[in-house]
Amino acid sequence: MFQLLNTILIGITAGAIYSLMAISIVLVWRSTRVINFAQAGMALLSTYFGYEAMVHFNSFWIALPVAMVGGAGIAALIELVFMRLLVKRSSTGPMAAVAPIIATLGLLGLIKGIISSIWGGADVRLVGPVTNVGYSIGDKTLAFSPLKLLTLCTVVALMLLLTVLFQKSNIGLSLRASAYSPEIARLSGVKVDFVRTLGWSLAGAAGAVAGMFQTVNGNGAFSPESIEFALLLISGFIAAVIGGLESLVGAVVGGLVLGLVISFVLMYISSSLFFIAPFVILLIILFVRPQGILGVKAARRA
Amino acid sequence: MTLTVTELTIHHGAICAISDVSFTVPKGQLTAVIGANGAGKTTLLRTLSGLNKSTHGTATWNEHNLLHSKPETIVRHGVSHVSEGKAVIPELSVVENLELGAIWRKNKKEAAESKASVIDIFPRLGERLNQRADTLSGGERQMLAIGRAIMSKPQLLLLDEPSLGLAPLIVEQIFQTIRDLTTSMGLTVVLVEQNAMGALKIADQGVVLNLGKVAVAGTAQSLIADPQVRAAYLGY
Amino acid sequence: MHKFKSSHHLGFFIIFGFILFLTGNRVDELRVYQGASIAVYVVAISSIILLTGYSGQVSLGHGALLAIGAYSAAVARNNFHAPVVLTFVIAVLAAALGGALLGAAAARLSGPYLAGTTLALAIGLPSLANQFPIFGGEQGVFFDVGFPPPSLGEGFTQYKWFFWIAGLAALISIWLVANILRSRYGRNWRAGRSNETAAALAGISVSRSKILAFTISAGVAGLAGALLSMTIGTVSPSAFPLALSFSLLTGAVLSGVSTLSGVMIGAVTLVAIPEIADAVATRIGVSERFTTNLPGLMVSTLLILTVLFVPNGPVEQHRTRQARKAAKEKN
Ligand SMILES: Nc1ncnc2c1ncn2[C@@H]1O[C@H](COP(=O)(O)OP(=O)(O)OP(=O)(O)O)[C@@H](O)[C@H]1O
Ligand SMILES: [Mg+2]
Numbered sequence: 001m002f003q004l005l006n007t008i009l010i011g012i013t014a015g016a017i018y019s020l021m022a023i024s025i026v027l028v029w030r031s032t033r034v035i036n037f038a039q040a041g042m043a044l045l046s047t048y049f050g051y052e053a054m055v056h057f058n059s060f061w062i063a064l065p066v067a068m069v070g071g072a073g074i075a076a077l078i079e080l081v082f083m084r085l086l087v088k089r090s091s092t093g094p095m096a097a098v099a100p101i102i103a104t105l106g107l108l109g110l111i112k113g114i115i116s117s118i119w120g121g122a123d124v125r126l127v128g129p130v131t132n133v134g135y136s137i138g139d140k141t142l143a144f145s146p147l148k149l150l151t152l153c154t155v156v157a158l159m160l161l162l163t164v165l166f167q168k169s170n171i172g173l174s175l176r177a178s179a180y181s182p183e184i185a186r187l188s189g190v191k192v193d194f195v196r197t198l199g200w201s202l203a204g205a206a207g208a209v210a211g212m213f214q215t216v217n218g219n220g221a222f223s224p225e226s227i228e229f230a231l232l233l234i235s236g237f238i239a240a241v242i243g244g245l246e247s248l249v250g251a252v253v254g255g256l257v258l259g260l261v262i263s264f265v266l267m268y269i270s271s272s273l274f275f276i277a278p279f280v281i282l283l284i285i286l287f288v289r290p291q292g293i294l295g296v297k298a299a300r301r302a
Numbered sequence: 303m304t305l306t307v308t309e310l311t312i313h314h315g316a317i318c319a320i321s322d323v324s325f326t327v328p329k330g331q332l333t334a335v336i337g338a339n340g341a342g343k344t345t346l347l348r349t350l351s352g353l354n355k356s357t358h359g360t361a362t363w364n365e366h367n368l369l370h371s372k373p374e375t376i377v378r379h380g381v382s383h384v385s386e387g388k389a390v391i392p393e394l395s396v397v398e399n400l401e402l403g404a405i406w407r408k409n410k411k412e413a414a415e416s417k418a419s420v421i422d423i424f425p426r427l428g429e430r431l432n433q434r435a436d437t438l439s440g441g442e443r444q445m446l447a448i449g450r451a452i453m454s455k456p457q458l459l460l461l462d463e464p465s466l467g468l469a470p471l472i473v474e475q476i477f478q479t480i481r482d483l484t485t486s487m488g489l490t491v492v493l494v495e496q497n498a499m500g501a502l503k504i505a506d507q508g509v510v511l512n513l514g515k516v517a518v519a520g521t522a523q524s525l526i527a528d529p530q531v532r533a534a535y536l537g538y
Numbered sequence: 539m540h541k542f543k544s545s546h547h548l549g550f551f552i553i554f555g556f557i558l559f560l561t562g563n564r565v566d567e568l569r570v571y572q573g574a575s576i577a578v579y580v581v582a583i584s585s586i587i588l589l590t591g592y593s594g595q596v597s598l599g600h601g602a603l604l605a606i607g608a609y610s611a612a613v614a615r616n617n618f619h620a621p622v623v624l625t626f627v628i629a630v631l632a633a634a635l636g637g638a639l640l641g642a643a644a645a646r647l648s649g650p651y652l653a654g655t656t657l658a659l660a661i662g663l664p665s666l667a668n669q670f671p672i673f674g675g676e677q678g679v680f681f682d683v684g685f686p687p688p689s690l691g692e693g694f695t696q697y698k699w700f701f702w703i704a705g706l707a708a709l710i711s712i713w714l715v716a717n718i719l720r721s722r723y724g725r726n727w728r729a730g731r732s733n734e735t736a737a738a739l740a741g742i743s744v745s746r747s748k749i750l751a752f753t754i755s756a757g758v759a760g761l762a763g764a765l766l767s768m769t770i771g772t773v774s775p776s777a778f779p780l781a782l783s784f785s786l787l788t789g790a791v792l793s794g795v796s797t798l799s800g801v802m803i804g805a806v807t808l809v810a811i812p813e814i815a816d817a818v819a820t821r822i823g824v825s826e827r828f829t830t831n832l833p834g835l836m837v838s839t840l841l842i843l844t845v846l847f848v849p850n851g852p853v854e855q856h857r858t859r860q861a862r863k864a865a866k867e868k869n
Contacts, residue, residue, distance in 0.1 A: 035650040037598075037657075082842075089846050098596050101653050102791055103845040105598070105784055109838030116831045170405055173394075177402050180393045186373040187351060187383050189406030189454060230780065234661050241654045272668035279658035283643055286655065290646050 006143040007267045008260065013148040013217065015259020016155040020210035021236025022243060022251035023162065024203035029245050030179045031199025032083060037104040039207050040233035041111035042078070046071030046208030047215055047222055048119055051126060060129040060216070067208040075204025078107065079197045108233075112224040119223075128216035151213045155252075158209060162202070163248050175199055210236070235262075238278050242285050244292025253293060257281070303329040303364055305350075305458060305490065310359035312342070312349050319345040321514045323359070327458075327507065332484045332491040334501035334522065336535055337511035343494040344386050346511070347460045350492075351383035352376045363458055378406060382456035386463055388443040390450065392436035396427055399435050399446055403453025413453070420449040423479060441472040448476075452483070458490045459483070465497045473497065477504050498535040502526050510535065570697045572809050574769050577704035579805035582762035583789045584715045584798060585755045590787075591795035592719055593751035594731030595644055596653045599660030600759050601783035603640075606663070607633040607760025608767040608777070609673055612681040617672065622683045626707065629764035630757040637756020641749035660783045664775035678774025681767045704765045711758050716798055718754060727751050788841045794851015803852060811836050 021040065028036040036042075050067030054060065086103050130146040166172035177185040178192045179199075186192050214232055215222040222228050239258045243250025258278060265277040285293065305327040312320040319342040327333045335343050348354040350361055352373035361368040366379045373383075382403075390399050400420060404413035421428035424445040430438065435446060444464050451459060461480065465473040481504040484491050495501035502508050508525040510517045518531055525531050582604065589595050597603075610632035614620040620628065640659065644652050667673035686699035718724055726747045767773040789804030815832035848855045 085846055099845050099849050101596055106838045106841035113831045113835035117828045120827045177391055181391045184389050184391055188402045189374050189377040191374050234658055237654050238658055241651055275665040276662035279662040282655055282658050
């Protein structure tokens with residue numbers, strides 16, 4: 001019973017971080033129709049920015065916004081110089097569907113290489129603002145700590161904020177209109193190019209938060225070669241696909257499903273199935289619903 | 303305050319879609335542009351709203367050069383374009399489609415007034431504000447597309463085949479609404495149409511395009527009376 | 539489109555093999571080893587070209603299919619004492635079976651969904667080795683094809699033997715893939731790639747054709763996996779990291795994903811890059827940190843530049859330019 005509770009709590013916290021990563025992938029998909037495989041690399045780079053800030057100011061609450069701003073800046077830069085060129089150069093021909101996927105993979109390699117060249121592949125160690133020692137019930141210690149509570153609250157707050165931004169604000173309306181129909185958006189006065197850059201920046205900032213919390217919640221180590229990074233890379237993506245790529249709520253549902261499944265497999269089946277579990281759950285879900293849990297069929301056009 | 307087009311030439315790659323076209327649209331008047339399939343009507347409108355590039359000529363509205371400007375700039379100069387084929391965003395709700403039209407306007411109170419007046423003109427939209435646009439019927443979508451354009455507070459309205467694929471009764475209603483808008487809001491309208499007779503009936507001026515060139519231009523009555531135009535475009 | 543008849547192809551390959559034979563005796567061991575690696579990459583890259591370039595399906599997880607081939611070859615050799623040739627056949631069959639299963643799933647998925655599924659497989663599958671003792675966990679298992687036959691003489695080293703096996707395998711698989719691509723199946727794939735609906739209307743069963751592409755591609759990948767572990771001597775999860783899948787994809791893009799004839803470009807580049815990087819680093823004398831990362835940086839930069847500036851590969855680019863020139867001269 002106690003173990004069950006612990007498994008659920010671990011799963012939810014891990015899932016919350018995957019959700020954030022998934023959210024950033026969905027944001028990019030919605031603003032430019034590109035799956036950004038470099039998203040986790042950008043999150044990692046932002047985490048290194050946060051790490052530098054931590055070294056200088058010794059405060060998580062300064063490091064976090066620094067990482068977010070850094071992440072947003074990097075993302076904007078990539079969209080401005082790289083994605084625009086990509087769209088212009090290879091939007092036709094047999095490679096049109098494949099080119100963006102491959103290009104963002106190249107970007108991932110580039111970012112990893114740059115990080116390793118600057119920081120030498122050293123693990124980033126970050127200490128959270130609150131303790132990661134679990135709450136205790138009687139004489140037992142829960143796998144849920146103030147830090148995990150903070151992680152969860154941050155994710156929920158960010159998701160709510162982004163959902164409100166998307167559904168209720170003019171910026172959100174511009175983002176959605178540009179994604180669905182750039183031409184009508186432009187005729188309505190939306191500066192579509194700017195809006196796309198904005199979408200990438202939001203994604204970059206969300207990814208930075210994921211990276212920062214992944215680092216403080218894990219055993220504190222994060223590097224291009226770490227398991228944490230590989231996990232963030234695939235689980236953010238898988239969570240987004242499970243959720244159907246289109247909706248922020250879907251991304252969160254996908255992240256939580258994934259977090260829980262991995263946690264249960266680890267606890268009750270075998271730790272060596274840790275990495276294959278996401279694949280299996282993804283296959284099952286896509287077999288039942290090829291467009292993801294909350295994905296919708298294409299709209300009736302014309 | 304007129305729309306002046308002079309010696310406009312537009313290419314799609316090697317194809318010349320519009321060649322040496324000149325005409326003026328006086329303020330507050332409704333000008334119908336008619337012509338067969340592929341005459342270049344859509345190309346002309348898309349160029350005026352900044353979606354296509356031109357090769358030669360000028361087009362000015364209120365001293366604003368319409369060529370070499372971006373669509374998002376042109377709409378800020380009071381030019382709204384309802385593009386061909388029920389230009390709504392199906393994934394958004396009706397009210398979001400409307401609000402999209404006013405998204406660039408700073409004065410939110412005026413935008414709200416525009417919304418009220420659009421709902422006044424098209425009550426059917428008012429009943430369906432929170433539905434997704436892809437649940438609307440063809441006629442309702444066309445109303446929504448025009449409504450979205452009005453939300454941008456236009457002085458010049460460019461309409462591309464609003465009658466496309468609609469039943470005769472609905473077409474008549476839409477044409478009547480367009481006429482009323484022109485008069486009541488003091489709009490200047492360029493109406494591109496296949497339905498030549500319907501368009502000329504409500505228009506003040508008419509321009510007939512043939513293979514990218516102006517074949518005839520004049521008042522709507524004179525075109526309706528012109529035997530050649532009657533034979534070629536009006537079918538009697 | 540293809541100028542050569544298949545018999546010409548065969549003749550071409552025999553001559554090519556003869557040249558390899560002659561040079562193999564005259565260069566040092568490192569070059570021989572690199573030659574073997576190039577051959578392995580040729581096999582792996584042609585498998586990706588078949589899948590991505592011709593049938594339009596993206597696989598980010600080819601490393602997993604290589605792993606299936608490698609492990610089944612090793613198990614056949616170690617636990618069932620299969621002869622060397624048979625181990626390679628088993629590698630092909632096992633990977634093809636895996637590919638058929640994956641292909642059945644893939645046929646239902648479009649672009650990004652398929653990319654993600656294969657990515658998840660690439661990360662997940664190698665770790666399965668820890669689950670079953672027969673695969674030897676993190677350390678992995680040996681895969682030993684034995685010494686070269688004594689009849690080949692004293693000077694015939696182990697590396698030369700690897701080179702010979704891999705080279706022969708590469709020639710066979712290129713020849714096979716080239717012929718499959720030119721067959722009815724290859725045409726169907728290309729038809730399905732450019733327009734699924736039209737292909738379906740023309741009577742092509744698009745999903746069956748896609749599954750077939752996946753199966754064949756996986757079989758070739760399995761062969762590449764067995765060859766790869768032959769040159770390393772062991773099979774372990776760490777031999778099939780995500781980085782392997784990515785560099786194979788890079789090799790395919792550099793070769794020009796939609797043209798098989800460029801396959802050598804990608805393979806040679808992948809093998810040459812570490813060495814070039816090393817030379818560059820010693821020349822300009824940068825920090826050690828940068829030196830170790832230079833190959834990775836170069837691969838990624840090349841990948842990005844290729845996608846941006848020659849998206850269809852150098853061979854296709856060259857062809858298009860030739861065709862344009864020819865058209866101009868005609869006028
Ligand atoms: N994007 C394009 N690329 C190439 N050619 C084009 C393009 N758009 C239009 N054309 C060509 O330009 C010419 C004019 O087309 P346009 O769409 O302007 O005609 P239209 O008068 O609107 O016809 P319809 O009444 O059928 O809508 C046609 O010959 C068409 O084939
Ligand atoms: Mg038209």
